[in-house]
Amino acid sequence: SKWYQRRVRGGNPNDLLEIRSTMTIFATPIMREEPLLCIPMGYIGIATSGVAIDGWFPAEKGCPEVLEFEELDICEGHPSPNGQYHYHHYSPCVQMPTCKIPSTIWGVALDGIPIYGPIDENGRQLTKQDLDECGGKYDSGGRYKYHMTVDPPFSLGCFRGEIRTDVGKEEKTFICACPFDDQSFNRKPPRPRSMSKRQAEFDENLTKQTCSFEDKESKIAACSDNMDKSYDIGYTWEQRSKVIKLAPCCPEGVDCGASCKSEAGIKSECYQEERTVQYRTRIAKEGTDDSSDDKGGRPDRECMDACMAKAGSSLDECHKGCSEKGTHRQTQVKWT
Secondary structure, three states: OOHHOOOOOOOOOOOOOOOOOOOOOOOOEEEEEEEEEOOOOOOOEEEEOOOOEEOOOOOOOOOOHHHOOOOOOOOOEEEEOOEEEEEOOOOOOOOOOOOOOOOOOOEEEEOOOOOOOOOOOOEEOHHHHOOOOEEEOOOOOOOEEEEEOOOOOOOOOOOOOOOOOOOOOOHOOOOOOOOOOOOOOOOOHHHHHHOHHHHHOHHHHHOOOOOOOOOOOOOEEEOOOOOOOOOOOOEEEEEEEEEEEEEEEEHHHHHHHOOOEEEOOOOEOEEOOOOEEEEEEEEEEOOOOOOOOOOOOOOHHHHHHHHHOOOOOOOOHHHHHOOOOOOOOOOOOOOO
């Protein structure tokens, strides 16, 4: 949306570049005995659109939820500092969800397990409380699938399958970071136009790798949750009751276009259900600085989209008005 592309404090000023990546997976997933809890840095899968799927957290101190840190566009994506466009959430631009119709395949994870949209085989839209800790479940045919949802961790919470040694991602990106450890991250918001500085601020040696790609014969990476259990990140993640809006869907037989979302908000032709869920919420421990120098906090996303769609509206006016609306991020981090 146009306000997303403008450089506001907390927004994403990165340029979009064409990034070519090759991901090698097992054609038939090999299930792990225990899930791998440590999700690697960068992409954790690829959508059917060819766009990378990143995890729940940005690479920042305090491991804020990505929506608390910066805005996403109407496709629920944004570019990374190296210019790679990626999703953190279920993107309606990959597939148009049809109400009460099971979602088709939406992408595939690094472990070869397919990722489906949020509507299950019974026509019900899922939230994370309907799934296991990794964000998946077995269907009636005995096939394990991950599902995208609109509540955290949005895609994968962990890996149920084995990862290949030739997966295509650098071994050094497989570290145990958020939500367990943030020691390797820079302490300031990213400076994407000064990549050398950003890279210098990231110290990969502060967090141990979780996967080894040495076994070239079996093709199965040796991965384990190599957490620094002595480190206290200063936050806990608790399940708290919250009313959320599910992914908007298009009623069967109705022409909703390519997506239910537009710069002006949700299209009138589409339906969006509200549901009370147990939402995974970041809570600062006692003594953790969880204040913010953002005056008024993060503006409400829907309010901003609707405001900026009006003729003659200014970014500053919309930012101020929507910040005063009161729909702000639940936890805020002061960067020092």
